[in-house]
Amino acid sequence: MIPRPFDYERPRSVEEAVSILAGAGGRDAKVIAGGQSLVPMLSLGLARPDVLVDLSRLELNGIEAVDRRVRIGATTCHRTLELDPEARRLLPLAAEAARHVGNPRVRNRGTFGGSLAHADPAAELPVVAVAHGGEVVAHGPGGERRIPLAEFFLGYLETALGPDEVLVAVELERPPETSGVGFHEEAQRADDFALACAAAVVAPDGHARVVLGGVGDRPLRFEGPTDELPAAVEAAVEPEEDVFVSAAFRRRLAGVCARRALARAKEDAGA
Ligand SMILES: Cc1cc2nc3c(=O)[nH]c(=O)nc-3n(C[C@H](O)[C@H](O)[C@H](O)COP(=O)(O)OP(=O)(O)OC[C@H]3O[C@@H](n4cnc5c(N)ncnc54)[C@H](O)[C@@H]3O)c2cc1C
Structure with missing residues (x-):
């Protein structure tokens, strides 16, 4: 047009x-x-x-x-x-x-x-x-x-x-020098927009923040103990179905992205 x-x-x-x-x-x-x-x-x-x-x-x-x-x-x-x-x-x-x-x-x-x-x-x-x-x-x-x-x-x-x-x-x-950061994205192809993505910041005491993209109408922020966050994310997000994936699959992806971003942040913090 x-x-x-x-x-x-x-x-x-x-x-x-x-x-x-x-x-x-x-x-x-x-x-x-x-x-x-x-x-x-x-x-x-x-x-x-x-x-x-x-x-x-x-x-x-x-x-x-x-x-x-x-x-x-x-x-x-x-x-x-x-x-x-x-x-x-x-x-x-x-x-x-x-x-x-x-x-x-x-x-x-x-x-x-x-x-x-x-x-x-x-x-x-x-x-x-x-x-x-x-x-x-x-x-x-x-x-x-x-x-x-x-x-x-x-x-x-x-x-x-x-x-x-x-x-x-x-x-x-x-973030404080002692914190670690990590990012993870799941997309259909390398150049595509994310089906879901997550950015994480982990403090040395294990307290973490993770923000999810692609699973709501704006970036969604969660805080809590690192090990509990992926399950909390998966339980809380309410993604919509679209032409690419079902809502249930996108919810699973949210948990996967949170888990992997947090794991990278933990590694980055040397924890
Ligand atoms: C093939 C392709 C693939 C892409 N894949 C991705 C992807 O995977 N992930 C991703 O995040 N993006 C992707 N994009 C979009 C790209 O990242 C854009 O650069 C970005 O979303 C917008 O930045 P821009 O400077 O181009 O903004 P523009 O296109 O110039 O503007 C976008 C909007 O923001 C407003 N705006 C821009 N700058 C300002 C300002 N300073 N103050 C007030 N309003 C402003 C404009 O008015 C407009 O409404 C893709 C784009 C293409 C063409």
């Missing part, structure tokens, strides 16, 4: 981007970053914006440690998380998850901010972000707003971002 015509803006500052979004009146204005989710949606007629606001001129990429957090600029691409040595050192969980996102072409264009703003429940990086915890930094007409990651994902393709806000960065909490 040929997308219907839209205006195209390429602002030079975040303030200009926000003012275009806020000044769109009744027209539907949408941000475009890597375009790896939005362009297919335009082509399929699932998104029909009147105005596209391209972030490519803004300097929003980069990764830096700030105290006990890591700040990831919105337009940092998945490939940077996967391959950049400093990014891998600071965020090994994100590095492991990023290599499961689509294929190298997608990972070179797709952005961390775009993945979170798009909020696909089967996407890997929102799962990693919730496992770390921290805040999304957004800019809107009133200036900066910080949204805790625990409150950011509201449902299927739905977040707490306002229509006139730009996600500029995400600040992830760094």
Whole structure:
């Protein structure tokens, strides 16, 4: 399908981007970053914006440690998380998850901010972000707003971002040095979205956090003793059947992903 015509803006500052979004009146204005989710949606007629606001001129990429957090600029691409040595050192969980996102072409264009703003429940990086915890930094007409990651994902393709806000960065909490992290994904083929995936953080005392993707309308977070979590996850999730797998099979996959992510995190912690 040929997308219907839209205006195209390429602002030079975040303030200009926000003012275009806020000044769109009744027209539907949408941000475009890597375009790896939005362009297919335009082509399929699932998104029909009147105005596209391209972030490519803004300097929003980069990764830096700030105290006990890591700040990831919105337009940092998945490939940077996967391959950049400093990014891998600071965020090994994100590095492991990023290599499961689509294929190298997608990972070179797709952005961390775009993945979170798009909020696909089967996407890997929102799962990693919730496992770390921290805040999304957004800019809107009133200036900066910080949204805790625990409150950011509201449902299927739905977040707490306002229509006139730009996600500029995400600040992830760094787990203590003594913790271990692990990620596991089950998908039909290597390039596919996850049928289910899990990101885990295990403390040396055996307390763990595991976040599941692909088995609900948003990333689902569980906490408790490492050995009890997989069964708790399997009992709690209520996945839906789809064209690929039954609900019962996806529930089993949730348990498998939790168990394997936790096992990797335990090994990483040296426990
Ligand atoms: C073949 C293929 C396979 C893929 N496989 C996977 C996969 O396995 N796992 C996965 O997670 N993803 C996958 N994707 C999607 C890909 O990861 C996207 O990069 C990502 O979901 C969105 O990032 P983007 O920068 O491309 O966002 P865009 O497509 O540009 O935007 C997506 C949405 O987010 C909004 N948005 C983007 N940036 C901002 C911002 N800074 N502030 C406010 N709103 C913003 C846009 O308005 C739009 O609604 C795949 C895509 C393709 C084409």
